[in-house]
Amino acid sequence: MRIIAALHERGRAAYLSHLDMQRTLQRALRRADMPLVYSQGFNPHPLVAFAGALSTGYESEREWFDVRLEGEIIPADFEARLNEVLPEGMAVSHAMEAPEDLGTLTGHLAAARYTLWVRPERAFSAAEVGSALDKLLQSEELMVQKRTKSGAMVPQNIRPQLYEARLTACDGASFALDVLGELTAGGGLRTEAFVNVLLDFLGSTGSFRCRREEMYFDGLPGLPSLGKGKYE
Amino acid sequence: MNDQILDRLLSRVEKPARYIGGEYNMQVKAEADLRFALCFPDVYEIGMSHLGSRILYHVLNGMEGVRCERCFAPWTDMEQALKEAGEELFTLETRAPLKSFDIVGFSLLYEMCYSNILTMLELGHIPFLSRDRGEDMPLIIAGGPCAVNPEPIAPFFDAVVIGDGEEAEPELVNAYRASRAAGETKRQLLERLAAIPGVYVPSFYEAEYDEHGFKALRRLTDKAPEKVTRRVLDDLDKAPFVGRQLVPHMQIVHDRVALEVMRGCTRGCRFCQAGYIYRPVRERSEKTLLAQAEELVRCTGYDEISLLSLSTGDYSHLHELLPEVMDRMEKKRVSVALPSLRIDSLLKDELDKMQSVRKAGLTFAPEAGTQRMRDVINKNVTEEDLLRACSDAFESGWTGVKLYFMIGLPTETDEDVLGIAELAKKVSRLFYSMPKEKRGKGLRLTVSVSTFVPKPHTAFEWCAQDEPEEIRRKQRLLVGAMKGVRGGELHYHPSFLSVLEAAFSRGDRRLAEVLLRAHGKGCRFDSWSEHFKPVAWQEAFSECGLTVAEYAHRQRALTEPLPWGHVDVVVTEAYLKKEYEKAMAAQTTKDCRQGCNGCFGRAYADHRCFA
Missing domain, CATH: 3.30.2350.10 (Pseudouridine synthase)
Structure with missing residues (x-):
């Protein structure tokens, strides 16, 4: 299934680079034991994508991102489980199931x-x-x-x-x-x-x-x- | 430090994530009567990769009423920003100034970080010298592998912990508390510390010199021991590990779960300080390791785990542990890395399996190019071992192989140097002689050559290091010989940094003054080529009436007093001398796993690893 949600980054978390954010979200998803879908190929990586990149030093109330998961999960549970394992200054909200054929966030x-x-x-x-x-x-x-x-x-x-x-x-x-x-x-x-x-x-x-x-x-x-x- | 000041500082630096803390699994204990600042004299990315600091962070925060916070050397942009703003260096957890802590402890991993210790003290508004610090200043201590020769930095520290810190650090913290509760003076506190096994209090000793250099270290009080004996943790399996491992936001050098499989090594390479100062070998049980692997991966979210030790291929139960770890980790999409693999470990099946998870380069360390030279350093691997290991790797589809060598080893001849290129040639030929369908496309053979640095408490502690000119000549020799090695690439480094390293690793207390002067001339982050100031270092030596050469390039007599002679690392001096003599005769010593070689002597006979 596909879940779309928003991540906020407040306080010190603003000083993370876009790459830091991607790493941090991926690791949090793994800690939350989410059944991630991985890309095919040489260096498989989980299919997690932010809508855009945020400049280092900027806070954000809503960084929308997109995750592919194996099997079904209730969006509210997704949110709750992820919020338990995110570092200080970060939390997800507005999680929703999205149809597979919905376009990419970035596009x-x-x-x-x-x-x-x-x-x-x-x-x-x-x-x-x-x-x-x-x-x-x-x-x-x-x-x-x-x-x-x-x-x-x-x-x-x-x-x-x-x-x-x-x-x-x-x-x-x-x-x-x-x-x-x-x-x-x-x-x-x-x-x-x-x-x-x-x-x-x-x-x-x-x-x-x-x-x-x-x-x-x-x-x-x-x-x-x-x-x-x-x-x- | 408040948010506004921090924001202003962070806006001025290249990598603000180094200074913000707030990482997942960071510990900030609310109630604490004792605050410990764990300092690492290099940048965050390097310091956070150090396993020992992670262990201590967990051990200290596990003590009731103790809050341990982290502080790393600020990069030069942050150093400048702090100075211009008139702000003090702060810890990541609570942004408290270093000076406000009860104990400030530095990890000593590499001699070329010493100048950063001074930068950190300076930015902490803490006087450099122990004797200049009054009762209002924190207790400044150090520990780590470089502590086996604490002399070049002795005047800066109130106390130095020698050996394993898991038990010694809590004992030191408790002694500090008892002393404070009794309302004692700093002198009385230091007397308490000197009574803890493995703790060295430099101010209780005085060094004497004559025209030949170091003569003796005189004990000034009977409250301090004649010799300080390295602490040895008995049972690694029961010892605390890293707890909930901290997960940095920014990419660090070793960005993965590090699982310490064992401590110590039985191989007895004669140049290797770690091989001597972490004896005896202590292993964790397979059961403990599997449980720790699962727990660490679960609480960090890392997708890579590394089985760490000085020689993981030697772990007694590797062939049971490895398939089980890889099996469990594969299910969680975690790849398993095996650093420090010996060429002679039989791991063909494991290599095949690792290839299926993720492909990284393979690294082997023959260390020397000829069998004679390898016998001198007691690196008990043969050319056949290396070629077989490479052949296995090539057949399993690897195309990237890195080979590590040293030049400037004792007794080395040009033939030994050229032997490095010969060996590389054989590896290259092996690859290209394999049928195309059995191997990968192109070979990437990296030959990395470093300069030998004689270290204290090794069989080569008396040896002269080659002079820079001689090293450069040998490097040129190799450059020529490496031409025409298909797929080969030679890496080597300018050698003055290893000269300094040689001086500081076997230095005496007079080098503290050299350090102070070099720091004053702007030396910091010396191991980073963009900051290394060789001229400033030379000036600092000559202003003190000393030369780098007398520390680095002078052969010492076996009978000569050594500045680190008061540190008993448990391996006896008599054993080291025997090893030295065998080295000069190119005789090898067997792996301790094949029978005890008796390195501990009578006093510590109970420390035997493999009876």
């Missing part, structure tokens, strides 16, 4: 929502940040420098990948944003680039923390979606 990944906590070098009022955000959203182009695989810097317009951005809190020293952006197998909104554009616009620099709140899919019934045609 249907469309967007993600983030909370960003930004700490600029100097303080800004809510009005200042709000008006900066409005201006950014009104512009057609938001150019950033992107490093290619070969190490060269090329200009990139990130505006098409930015869907929504809203100020949710501002206490002077720092502010929080709710951001919705594209996320697909091929890439998507780089939150780091977006924060840099915003800070640049404010005439400051600073640091930020990020938490992925949700992932959205196209054409996978039962999984979160943005609704047809909304951001095409």
